[in-house]
Amino acid sequence: MTGWTRYIGHIVLVAVGLAAPFLFPNHQSQMAELWLFIVFALTWDLLGGQMGYNSFGNVVFIGVGMYTCALVQVGLIYSISDYNAARGGGGTVFTFDYTQYLEGLAVGLPAGAITGALAAIILGNFVLGMRGQYFAICTLGLGVAAAEIANGWEWIGAGSGMTAPNAPAEIDDISRFYYFFAFVLAIVTFVAITWLLRTRFGLAVNAIRDDEDKAEAMGLPTKRIKVIAWTISGLFLGIAGGILGNVKRFIDPIDVAFSGSTIGVWMVLMAILGGKGTLWGPVIGAIVFQITKELFWTYLLGWQRVALGLMIVLIVVFFPEGILGWVRERFPQLFGRRVQSRAEEGR
Amino acid sequence: MSDVLLQVTDVSKAFGGVQANRDISLTVPQGGIVGLIGPNGSGKTTLFSSIVGYHPIDSGSIRFAGEEISKLQVAQIARRGLLRTFQQTRIYANMDCVKNMLISRSLRRAKLTEFFAPQSNPADRERALELLEFVGLYSKRLLMAGDLSFGQQKLLELAMALMNGPRMLMLDEPTAGINPTLINGVIDRLKGANEQFGITLFVIEHNMRVIMNLAQQIYCLSHGQLLAAGTPDEVRNDPRVLDAYLGAQ
Numbered sequence: 001m002t003g004w005t006r007y008i009g010h011i012v013l014v015a016v017g018l019a020a021p022f023l024f025p026n027h028q029s030q031m032a033e034l035w036l037f038i039v040f041a042l043t044w045d046l047l048g049g050q051m052g053y054n055s056f057g058n059v060v061f062i063g064v065g066m067y068t069c070a071l072v073q074v075g076l077i078y079s080i081s082d083y084n085a086a087r088g089g090g091g092t093v094f095t096f097d098y099t100q101y102l103e104g105l106a107v108g109l110p111a112g113a114i115t116g117a118l119a120a121i122i123l124g125n126f127v128l129g130m131r132g133q134y135f136a137i138c139t140l141g142l143g144v145a146a147a148e149i150a151n152g153w154e155w156i157g158a159g160s161g162m163t164a165p166n167a168p169a170e171i172d173d174i175s176r177f178y179y180f181f182a183f184v185l186a187i188v189t190f191v192a193i194t195w196l197l198r199t200r201f202g203l204a205v206n207a208i209r210d211d212e213d214k215a216e217a218m219g220l221p222t223k224r225i226k227v228i229a230w231t232i233s234g235l236f237l238g239i240a241g242g243i244l245g246n247v248k249r250f251i252d253p254i255d256v257a258f259s260g261s262t263i264g265v266w267m268v269l270m271a272i273l274g275g276k277g278t279l280w281g282p283v284i285g286a287i288v289f290q291i292t293k294e295l296f297w298t299y300l301l302g303w304q305r306v307a308l309g310l311m312i313v314l315i316v317v318f319f320p321e322g323i324l325g326w327v328r329e330r331f332p333q334l335f336g337r338r339v340q341s342r343a344e345e346g347r
Numbered sequence: 348m349s350d351v352l353l354q355v356t357d358v359s360k361a362f363g364g365v366q367a368n369r370d371i372s373l374t375v376p377q378g379g380i381v382g383l384i385g386p387n388g389s390g391k392t393t394l395f396s397s398i399v400g401y402h403p404i405d406s407g408s409i410r411f412a413g414e415e416i417s418k419l420q421v422a423q424i425a426r427r428g429l430l431r432t433f434q435q436t437r438i439y440a441n442m443d444c445v446k447n448m449l450i451s452r453s454l455r456r457a458k459l460t461e462f463f464a465p466q467s468n469p470a471d472r473e474r475a476l477e478l479l480e481f482v483g484l485y486s487k488r489l490l491m492a493g494d495l496s497f498g499q500q501k502l503l504e505l506a507m508a509l510m511n512g513p514r515m516l517m518l519d520e521p522t523a524g525i526n527p528t529l530i531n532g533v534i535d536r537l538k539g540a541n542e543q544f545g546i547t548l549f550v551i552e553h554n555m556r557v558i559m560n561l562a563q564q565i566y567c568l569s570h571g572q573l574l575a576a577g578t579p580d581e582v583r584n585d586p587r588v589l590d591a592y593l594g595a596q
C-alpha cells in the first residue's frame with residue numbers, strides 16, 4: 001500500500017464516524033460508547049499487546065476520571081455534599097445554565113485526564129515492578145479496591161452513586177453532543193498511539209515485551225518506560241471516563257465507574273478479538289464486539305449475558321491471535337513482516 | 348601496563364548452600380582482551396552477572412573506570428558503558444533485526460525526551476546496517492529476530508552490543524553453538540571490535556582454540572575460586588588447569 005491508499009482505513013473511519021449520528025439517530029449513545037470502547041481497547045493494547053503487560057485494572061483510570069469530571073462539573077457551582085445528599089429528593093433543584101455546563105466540561109474533562117494519569121503514575125510505581133501474571137492479578141485487585149473505596153465514600157455519593165449534571169435546554173440532543181466528544185477523543189487517541197508506536201518509545205515498549213531482562217541489560221530505563229506507558233493510558237482513560245459518566249448519566253461506583261467485570265474484561269477481549277499488538281486490531285475488535293453485544297442485547301432477551309460469555313470463551317480458544325493476527329499470519333507482507341525470499345538466501 | 352578498566356576485588360557470591368564465587372579478584376585492562384575459562388558450573392556466568400549488577404554480591408568490590416558499581420542496578424551499569432551478552436542468547440524475537448539494532452543504540456547520555464524522537468534517524472540507521480553487515484546479517488535485516496537460527500541470533504546479539512558502543516563488553520560463550528566454519532569469522536569480528544572500535548573485551552569461552560587465539564590474558568575458575576591466571580601459554584601449560592578440566596569431566 002502506497003501513497004494515500006494507506007489512509008483508506010482512516011478516511012472510512014472518520015467519514016462513517018461523522019455520518020453515523022445522522023444516519024442512526026436512535027443509536028447515538030451506543031455509538032458514543034463504541035468510540036469510548038475503541039479508546040479503552042487502544043490504551044489497553046499499549047500495555048497488553050505492545051508491552052506484554054496484561055492489565056485488568058485499567059477501569060481504575062476510567063472511574064477516577066469519571067468521578068473527577070462529574071465532581072468538577074458540580075463543584076464549580078454547587079457544594080458537592082449538598083448535591084450528593086439531595087439525590088433522594090431534597091428541596092433544591094440543581095440546574096446548570098449553558099455557560100456553566102460547558103465550563104464544567106472544559107475544566108472537568110482535563111481534570112479527569114490529570115487524575116487518571118496521576119493514578120497511573122502512583123499505582124504504576126507500585127505494581128509495574130511485578131511481571132507476568134503477578135502484575136495481572138495485582139491489577140485485578142486494584143480495580144476491586146477502587147470500587148470499594150468509591151462505594152464507601154460518602155462525599156462522592158458512596159453506594160448510591162452520583163448523577164452527572166442535568167444538561168441545559170440549549171443542548172437539545174445530549175446523545176449527539178456526547179457522541180462527538182467520544183468520536184474526537186477516539187480519533188485523538190488513535191493518532192497519539194500511532195505516533196507513539198513510531199517513536200523510540202514504541203521500540204522500547206516492544207523490547208520490554210520481547211525480553212525485559214535484555215532491555216534492562218542494554219541500559220533501557222524499563223521501569224520508567226512502563227510507568228510512562230501506563231500514564232499515557234491513564235490520561236486518555238481519564239477523559240474517556242469523564243465522557244462515559246455523562247453518557248451514562250448515572251455513576252454507580254461498582255457497575256459503572258469501576259466496572260471490572262464488564263468494561264474491565266471487555267477491553268481486553270476487544271483487543272484480543274481484533275488482534276493484540278497491532279494498531280488497528282483494537283479498533284476492529286471494539287467495533288465487532290460492540291455491534292455483537294448490542295445485537296445480543298436486542299435479540300437474545302434473557303440470554304444475552306450467556307451468549308456474551310460464550311462468545312468470550314470462543315474468542316479466547318479459537319481466535320487467540322485475533323482477526324488481524326489471523327490475517328497477518330496468512331499475508332505477512334501486508335504488515336511489513338518479511339519472510340525470507342529465495343533471492344536473498346544466497347547472500 | 349595500561350590502565351585498569353575493570354577491577355574485581357574479593358568478590359563472593361553464594362546461592363543458598365552453593366558457593367558460586369569465592370573471593371575472586373581480577374582486573375581487565377583498558378583496551379585489552381581478557382579470557383575467563385573453567386569447567387561447567389565453576390562460576391563464570393555468576394561472576395559476569397555479579398559484575399553487571401544482575402544480583403547483589405555477598406562481599407567484595409567491583410570498580411569500573413574507577414567507580415564502585417557493585418551497588419548499582421543493571422541498567423545504570425549498562426548506561427556507564429559496561430555491557431554483557433547472555434549465555435542463553437537474548438534478542439527481541441518479535442522485532443526485525445534492524446529494530447533490534449535501533450533500540451540498542453547507546454543511552455549513555457540519553458535524556459528521557461529522546462525516547463519521543465522517531466525510531467530511526469539516518470545516522471543510527473546507517474550504523475545499524477553497517478554493523479549488521481559487519482556480523483554478516485545484512486541480508487537478514489528485515490527478518491524477525493526470532494526467525495533467525497541460533498548462531499545468527501548470537502551474531503545479532505553481538506551486533507546489538509556493538510551498536511550500544513560500550514567501553515567494555517563481556518561476552519558469555521560467544522562461539523557456543525556456532526558452526527565451526529564460522530568460528531574464525533567470529534574471532535575476527537571480536538578482534539575487529541577491539542581494534543577498530545576500541546572496545547575492551549572480557550570473554551567466557553569453553554573453546555580453548557578460540558580463547559588462546561583471542562585473549563592476551565586468561566583467568567581460570569574452578570569450583571568458584573580463581574585457580575590460575577596468566578598469558579594463554581602460561582595457562583595452557585598450568586597443570587592445575589589441566590587437572591581442573593580433566594577432573595571435572
Ligand SMILES: Nc1ncnc2c1ncn2[C@@H]1O[C@H](COP(=O)(O)OP(=O)(O)OP(=O)(O)O)[C@@H](O)[C@H]1O
Binds near residue numbers: 365366367386389
Ligand atoms: N540463580 C542461581 N540459583 C542457584 N544456583 C545457581 C544460580 N546460578 C548459578 N547457580 C549455581 O552456581 C554454580 C555456578 O554456576 P555458573 O552458571 O556461574 O557456572 P558457569 O561457570 O557459567 O558454567 P557453564 O560453563 O556451564 O556455563 C553452579 O553450581 C550453579 O548451579
Ligand SMILES: [Mg+2]
Binds near residue numbers: 392434519
Ligand atoms: Mg555459564
